Amino acid sequence: MRRVLVLAATAALAAGCGSGGRHADSAGSPESQRIAPLVESSKPQTRPQKSRAAHIPMTPSVPLTGTAFAGTPTVGALFSMSGGQLIRHFCTASVIDSPAKDLIITAAHCVSGLRHIGFVPGYRDGRKPYGVWVVTRVITDPAWSSSADPDHDVAFLVVDRPGTTTKIQNVTGAAKLGVGRSPTGVVRVIGYPIGKDRPISCQNRTRAHGRRQLEFDCGNYVGGTSGGPFLTDVDRSNSAGTVVGVIGGHERGGIYSDVSYSIIFGDDVKALYKTATSHSPPKSTPKS
Numbered sequence: 001m002r003r004v005l006v007l008a009a010t011a012a013l014a015a016g017c018g019s020g021g022r023h024a025d026s027a028g029s030p031e032s033q034r035i036a037p038l039v040e041s042s043k044p045q046t047r048p049q050k051s052r053a054a055h056i057p058m059t060p061s062v063p064l065t066g067t068a069f070a071g072t073p074t075v076g077a078l079f080s081m082s083g084g085q086l087i088r089h090f091c092t093a094s095v096i097d098s099p100a101k102d103l104i105i106t107a108a109h110c111v112s113g114l115r116h117i118g119f120v121p122g123y124r125d126g127r128k129p130y131g132v133w134v135v136t137r138v139i140t141d142p143a144w145s146s147s148a149d150p151d152h153d154v155a156f157l158v159v160d161r162p163g164t165t166t167k168i169q170n171v172t173g174a175a176k177l178g179v180g181r182s183p184t185g186v187v188r189v190i191g192y193p194i195g196k197d198r199p200i201s202c203q204n205r206t207r208a209h210g211r212r213q214l215e216f217d218c219g220n221y222v223g224g225t226s227g228g229p230f231l232t233d234v235d236r237s238n239s240a241g242t243v244v245g246v247i248g249g250h251e252r253g254g255i256y257s258d259v260s261y262s263i264i265f266g267d268d269v270k271a272l273y274k275t276a277t278s279h280s281p282p283k284s285t286p287k288s
Contacts, residue, residue, distance in 0.1 A: 055241070056234040058186040058203060064258075066191070066200035066220035073130055073172040074240045075199065075229060076121035077192040078110060084162075086118050086132065092191045092199070092228040093119055093157065094243060097176050098277045100158075101169035104133075105177070106227030107248030108144045108155040111135070119159050121172045125197045130172050133159035139276040141268060151212040151263055153248035156276035177273055178232065178242040179265040183208040188234050189216055189260065191225025191247060199228075206230070206245075212264055213250045219258040226253045230262050 061067070077089035091110035096103050104119055111117060117135040120128045137158035144152040159168055188203045202218035209215040216230065230245030245262030247253045254260045263269070 056188065056236050058188070058232065058234070060186060060204045061202045061218065064202065064204055064218045066189075066193075066202040066218055066225075068196070068198040069201050071122045071124040071199050072190065072240075073122045074175050075190045076104075076119055076130075077123045077199075077224075078106060078135075078227065079118040079120060080114070081116040081118045081134075086120070088194075089120070089123070089192055090194065090224060091226045092224065092247070094190075094229040094246075095121060095168055095172050095174040096156070096243060096273075097169065097174040098273075100277065101167035101174070102158050102160065103174075103276060104157045104159055104168070105229070105243060105246060106155055106157060107246050107253065108140045108153045109148070109248055109252045110227045111138050111155055111157065112140075112144075112148070117157070119157070119168075121168065123192070123197075124199070130168075131161055133161050133168050136160050139272060141272050143268075150249050150252070152268065153252065153263055154246055154265075154269055154272065156273060158276070173240050175229065175231065175240045176233075176242040177265070177269075178244040179267070179270045181232070181244045181265065183214055183264055185232060187216065187230040187232055187244065188241070189218065189221070189228055189230055189247065191221055191228030193220070193222045194224035196224075200225070206262075208264075209250060209261060214245050214262045214264055216245075216247075216260045216262070217258060218260070221247065221254070221260045222257045225260070 075094045078091040078093050079086040079089045093104045093106035096105045119133045121130045135157045139156040141152040143149040186205050190199050190201050192199045204218050206214045206216050226247050228247045229243045231241040232244055234241035247260050249263040250261040
């Protein structure tokens with residue numbers, strides 16, 4: 001279990017914070033204690049325009065190693081928060097298409113027990129090009145909530161940007177949710193390693209790991225990449241595409257940096273999405 005780094009500062013924010021996957025960052029030391037303001041002085045960029053270009057070719061990367069890149073609007077880092085400020089990023093999430101346009105997806109083990117979480121889409125080099133969004137609701141399957149069943153390691157999060165009624169999907173765009181897909185196929189996986197200020201990306205073919213899990217083999221997926229999306233049909237303009245998995249599941253994402261897992265998205269994930277999209281908007285944003 002090495003994808004989520006549970007630090008003393010984070011534990012102080014969360015009552016009864018559960019253990020996460022991939023706690024240690026095998027690539028280096030944790031991110032420094034840099035505090036970032038919740039709302040920047042400049043407005044977030046507007047939603048990127050869709051390109052007429054074809055999808056990104058879905059062929060395995062050469063070499064099979066997660067490589068840093070400039071980021072994409074629909075994928076971002078999850079941060080612990082204190083006093084309305086960001087502390088450090090610990091997991092990855094992505095914006096998912098929904099009627100209310102306020103939903104993101106990650107691994108359930110990333111957010112179990114945590115109370116104050118911020119999401120920064122497109123985060124890179126300390127910059128927050130699309131603003132900071134506060135998690136107001138966490139939706140997990142009862143099978144995860146009751147027993148942390150690794151076959152249900154996925155969560156939908158409702159997000160809100162303080163001081164505005166704008167919805168995140170209108171700013172960043174969103175990936176589609178893919179269920180019932182084949183357990184084999186080439187996917188692009190994006191994640192934010194702890195201690196790094198840019199995400200990594202790699203493409204490779206998945207394979208079945210038992211009846212309910214996917215395996216994805218590519219190097220450099222260390223602590224912090226949990227919750228990173230498995231993407232197919234990736235749009236060349238903004239890398240949105242379709243999410244068919246998230247790093248998590250078996251061994252809470254894997255204990256080795258070159259082997260990652262995801263649950264297979266089936267009817268249970270479809271039902272969880274239905275629950276997440278049937279929510280009523282919160283009356284107010286919880287204090288951080």
